[in-house]
Amino acid sequence: MWFFNSVIGKIFDILFLPFRGLSPWVAMIVISFLTGLLMLFIFRHTSNQEGIRRIKNKIKAHLLELRLYKDSLAQQLTSQGKILSANFKYFSYALKPMLVMIIPVMLILIQLNLWFGSHSLDIGDEALVKVKLMEGTNPLQTDIRLEVPPGIAVETPPLRIEDEGEIDWRLRATEKGIHNILFRYHDETFTKSVAVGQNRLSKIAVLKPGKGLLEQAFNPGEKPLPKNAPIESVEITYPGRRMNLFGWRIHWLIAYFGLSIVFGFAFRGVIKVEI
Amino acid sequence: MNHPIRRRDFIKSSLRAASLLALGTWCGLVTKAQGKKATSRKVIILGFDGMDPRLTDMWMKEGKLPAFQRLTVQGGFHSLGTSIPPQSPVAWSNFITGMNPGGHGIFDFIHRDPKTYIPTFSASATEDASKTIRVGNFVLPIKGGTVKNLRQGKAFWQILEEHDIPATIFKIPANYPPVSSKERTLSGMGTPDLLGSYGRFRYYTTEPKEIQEDIGGGEVHLVYVIGNRVEAKLPGPINTFKKDRPEAEIDFKVFIDPQNPVAKVVIQDQEFILGEKEWSGWKRVRFPLIPSQSVTGICMFYLKEVRPNFKLYVSPINVDPGNPALPISTPESYAKELEKKFGPFFTKGLPADTSALENEILDEEEFLEQDDFVLEESRAMLDYELGRFDSGLFFYYISSTDQRQHMFWRMLDEKHPAYDPALAKKFGGVIENTYREADRILDHVLGKIDKDTVVLVMSDHGFNPFNRGFNLNTWLRQNGYLRLRNEFKQEDLEIGFPSTDWSKTKAFGLGLNGLYINQKGREAEGIVQPGPDKENLVREIARKLEEFTDPKTGEKVVLKAYVARDVYSGAHVDEAPDIVLGFNRGYRISFKSPLGRVPKDVLEDNRAKWSGDHMGAAEIMPGILLANQPFKAESPALCDLTATIMDVFGIEKPEGMIGKTIFE
Numbered sequence: 001m002w003f004f005n006s007v008i009g010k011i012f013d014i015l016f017l018p019f020r021g022l023s024p025w026v027a028m029i030v031i032s033f034l035t036g037l038l039m040l041f042i043f044r045h046t047s048n049q050e051g052i053r054r055i056k057n058k059i060k061a062h063l064l065e066l067r068l069y070k071d072s073l074a075q076q077l078t079s080q081g082k083i084l085s086a087n088f089k090y091f092s093y094a095l096k097p098m099l100v101m102i103i104p105v106m107l108i109l110i111q112l113n114l115w116f117g118s119h120s121l122d123i124g125d126e127a128l129v130k131v132k133l134m135e136g137t138n139p140l141q142t143d144i145r146l147e148v149p150p151g152i153a154v155e156t157p158p159l160r161i162e163d164e165g166e167i168d169w170r171l172r173a174t175e176k177g178i179h180n181i182l183f184r185y186h187d188e189t190f191t192k193s194v195a196v197g198q199n200r201l202s203k204i205a206v207l208k209p210g211k212g213l214l215e216q217a218f219n220p221g222e223k224p225l226p227k228n229a230p231i232e233s234v235e236i237t238y239p240g241r242r243m244n245l246f247g248w249r250i251h252w253l254i255a256y257f258g259l260s261i262v263f264g265f266a267f268r269g270v271i272k273v274e275i
Numbered sequence: 276m277n278h279p280i281r282r283r284d285f286i287k288s289s290l291r292a293a294s295l296l297a298l299g300t301w302c303g304l305v306t307k308a309q310g311k312k313a314t315s316r317k318v319i320i321l322g323f324d325g326m327d328p329r330l331t332d333m334w335m336k337e338g339k340l341p342a343f344q345r346l347t348v349q350g351g352f353h354s355l356g357t358s359i360p361p362q363s364p365v366a367w368s369n370f371i372t373g374m375n376p377g378g379h380g381i382f383d384f385i386h387r388d389p390k391t392y393i394p395t396f397s398a399s400a401t402e403d404a405s406k407t408i409r410v411g412n413f414v415l416p417i418k419g420g421t422v423k424n425l426r427q428g429k430a431f432w433q434i435l436e437e438h439d440i441p442a443t444i445f446k447i448p449a450n451y452p453p454v455s456s457k458e459r460t461l462s463g464m465g466t467p468d469l470l471g472s473y474g475r476f477r478y479y480t481t482e483p484k485e486i487q488e489d490i491g492g493g494e495v496h497l498v499y500v501i502g503n504r505v506e507a508k509l510p511g512p513i514n515t516f517k518k519d520r521p522e523a524e525i526d527f528k529v530f531i532d533p534q535n536p537v538a539k540v541v542i543q544d545q546e547f548i549l550g551e552k553e554w555s556g557w558k559r560v561r562f563p564l565i566p567s568q569s570v571t572g573i574c575m576f577y578l579k580e581v582r583p584n585f586k587l588y589v590s591p592i593n594v595d596p597g598n599p600a601l602p603i604s605t606p607e608s609y610a611k612e613l614e615k616k617f618g619p620f621f622t623k624g625l626p627a628d629t630s631a632l633e634n635e636i637l638d639e640e641e642f643l644e645q646d647d648f649v650l651e652e653s654r655a656m657l658d659y660e661l662g663r664f665d666s667g668l669f670f671y672y673i674s675s676t677d678q679r680q681h682m683f684w685r686m687l688d689e690k691h692p693a694y695d696p697a698l699a700k701k702f703g704g705v706i707e708n709t710y711r712e713a714d715r716i717l718d719h720v721l722g723k724i725d726k727d728t729v730v731l732v733m734s735d736h737g738f739n740p741f742n743r744g745f746n747l748n749t750w751l752r753q754n755g756y757l758r759l760r761n762e763f764k765q766e767d768l769e770i771g772f773p774s775t776d777w778s779k780t781k782a783f784g785l786g787l788n789g790l791y792i793n794q795k796g797r798e799a800e801g802i803v804q805p806g807p808d809k810e811n812l813v814r815e816i817a818r819k820l821e822e823f824t825d826p827k828t829g830e831k832v833v834l835k836a837y838v839a840r841d842v843y844s845g846a847h848v849d850e851a852p853d854i855v856l857g858f859n860r861g862y863r864i865s866f867k868s869p870l871g872r873v874p875k876d877v878l879e880d881n882r883a884k885w886s887g888d889h890m891g892a893a894e895i896m897p898g899i900l901l902a903n904q905p906f907k908a909e910s911p912a913l914c915d916l917t918a919t920i921m922d923v924f925g926i927e928k929p930e931g932m933i934g935k936t937i938f939e
Contacts, residue, residue: 159548
């Protein structure tokens with residue numbers, strides 16, 4: 001999984017390379033445009049274009065019936081029934097492309113979350129590092145030590161939550177950089193990156209996953225923990241990011257889907273896709 | 276008819292304002308600042324609340340206040356005549372309007388409703404939504420409620436604005452909600468917390484504790500540590516969207532390490548670790564009201580102790596300046612602008628939690644830590660505003676001088692009933708250090724100004740010890756002016772006069788300095804005829820009050836009993852208390868008396884930490900005035916400063932403004 005994640009990750013790294021110093025909106029517009037086109041392309045080649053065209057014409061015809069036969073209740077009800085039925089048919093035509101698209105869309109969203117989901121810490125910011133232990137491991141009997149490089153300060157002793165199988169510390173960012181904090185467990189060591197003072201567009205790995213495949217798939221930003229580690233995951237509580245739209249702070253997903261839809265509709269004629 | 280009211284009811288009813296914020300009904304004031312003409316002269320006014328001329332003079336002479344000393348040489352230093360009474364809302368209103376209380380209508384922190392004898396807040400009033408519809412358990416507002424500033428008369432920056440002169444007014448007291456203006460103004464003292472109160476802390480502990488609510492608000496929540504976990508609720512404003520008006524509340528959890536003195540607080544989408552004796556910094560909390568409506572506030576957490584007893588303090592929930600639910604600035608965007616620049620900041624009128632110190636929830640050191648946040652924040656914002664001040668007037672207010680003198684005066688005076696030598700050794704220098712801090716602030720400002728800038732340094736009143744508390748209503752009872760229905764009842768400790776026999780009561784005390792005649796036709800159950808009967812009674816009571824001496828000390832308790840008609844002028848004189856008590860040095864109204872209680876003894880030692888005060892006669896409680904250019908006024912007063920502002924900008928003094936410029 002890590003090999004796959006790192007390949008996808010590299011593609012996005014290269015894709016976003018020119019935009020790192022710019023407003024996140026630039027990268028968001030570009031990626032929305034590209035993925036909008038990609039989705040149109042997939043839709044065109046996986047959907048029944050002729051069927052969609054036909055069913056849309058049918059819906060239009062039934063809508064016309066509704067306007068023409070306003071005085072006939074029976075006709076109105078029949079037309080509405082047929083519109084409903086046509087809609088179901090339309091959705092069934094869209095189902096196949098949606099199933100085909102769901103995997104690439106998920107992969108894209110997971111990658112975008114790394115870039116747009118969180119802020120790096122600013123100098124002076126505090127954050128928690130949360131170590132989730134493997135099920136059945138008692139944090140009170142697990143001697144995990146945290147060591148930090150210059151640039152990061154540990155401000156509290158470990159806080160161990162037995163019920164949750166969790167050990168937390170409070171960190172403070174003191175210097176700009178990508179810092180690797182180190183966990184020492186007996187003779188083994190594990191690291192987790194902590195991003196401080198990075199560009200407005202930068203890749204932030206919130207969670208370092210354990211051996212679970214699903215967890216690795218959803219957290220591709222950092223190499224997973226070794227299989228023999230007593231740790232399920234390590235998380236840094238970065239501040240969440242919002243996109244600034246004329247003073248409105250919106251979630252990146254809203255921006256992404258909004259723009260993708262706009263681009264999709266704008267370019268469907270160019271690609272000759274019936275949606 | 277009597278209206279018995281418990282303190283909690285009083286707080287709840289008078290603070291229904293809080294619910295307004297839930298409705299989000301206050302219409303934004305002004306959202307854009309106007310274009311302004313550049314002025315050749317500029318004015319900076321630094322308002323240090325409660326800075327006392329005697330202490331200032333003493334420490335100046337000792338060389339501890341070099342910037343003040345420099346200003347004294349440059350322009351002059353004089354005591355500044357304060358208001359009658361010298362209470363902050365009254366005094367600052369004098370300054371804001373250039374009138375005395377008869378003109379601006381603010382006579383005390385507390386006024387009374389003559390129809391019910393119930394105490395009300397003097398400075399602002401709130402009304403719920405006037406039209407609502409009910410849908411099941413929900414109450415939906417159709418027409419919004421209002422929150423209204425009760426001060427009458429124009430504020431000086433409104434007059435400046437009419438002449439196109441820009442002004443920035445930072446946290447001036449007695450300006451909540453801020454009066455309509457296109458200038459940048461941020462409300463100060465009088466601004467409530469998110470609950471609509473003057474500030475209610477929350478204290479979560481495994482150790483039962485009583486709270487003395489007379490001195491301020493707070494609530495102790497008894498919690499249990501089960502499996503190193505505490506589960507509790509943070510109460511918020513009243514939810515007026517619901518039929519039964521419950522308090523909105525947020526669940527939160529605290530996880531405690533079994534050995535280390537640390538705990539993690541998890542509240543909504545935030546989690547943070549605190550070590551023992553650590554502050555969290557501001558945390559934003561959102562109180563859901565109905566699915567489409569919520570209100571946000573900001574608060575600080577302080578982990579006082581992890582074990583053996585768990586003790587977690589949560590500050591009063593301040594209005595979130597980034598998303599203000601109540602009107603705290605003009606234009607509305609000003610508070611947001613500051614929040615964007617500095618992050619969340621104190622918006623509650625008096626930010627330091629004196630109530631938590633009084634109730635020993637916070638100790639002296641913890642209180643000072645909290646107040647240091649206030650000072651630090653103030654300094655940063657002052658610097659920011661100074662950096663862009665290039666025209667017109669800039670007023671800046673510092674509250675710490677007042678708050679620290681209230682709470683630490685007992686450290687200065689060995690005769691104070693609450694004097695503690697050990698504490699005095701440790702904290703005896705707090706007031707002096709605060710004055711030194713004021714000096715550093717002044718020095719910073721003086722370093723930033725040019726030759727065209729007039730600098731005025733002022734305080735609204737001075738300070739003096741509060742050693743003995745006077746129960747006015749008990750004195751009135753003992754002198755036959757106030758009667759309880761049960762003559763054999765020794766005392767009545769319920770607020771709002773529930774046991775008073777109004778048919779035989781001629782006068783009652785309400786507020787911090789006010790005495791009202793139970794006048795027929797004005798008070799609901801008045802018995803004293805207006806005219807000569809009342810006039811004679813007023814003079815008689817005033818004379819007796821001035822003659823009254825403390826049997827313990829032999830000193831007069833009331834130095835001046837001002838008859839309102841003699842000392843006030845303007846359109847609102849009739850709303851004033853009939854007599855305003857000006858206490859002698861060392862005396863003040865007791866904590867029990869202002870809301871209408873009738874305790875057993877007329878005088879009592881003040882053993883509270885709230886040990887310094889300023890309810891004295893105006894003659895002995897002046898503030899300070901310094902300027903960077905010579906001034907000639909022989910006995911300048913607050914109203915004169917307003918006239919001075921008009922004079923500096925060449926504006927003719929408006930009708931009703933009673934002061935004279937100090938530069939003539």
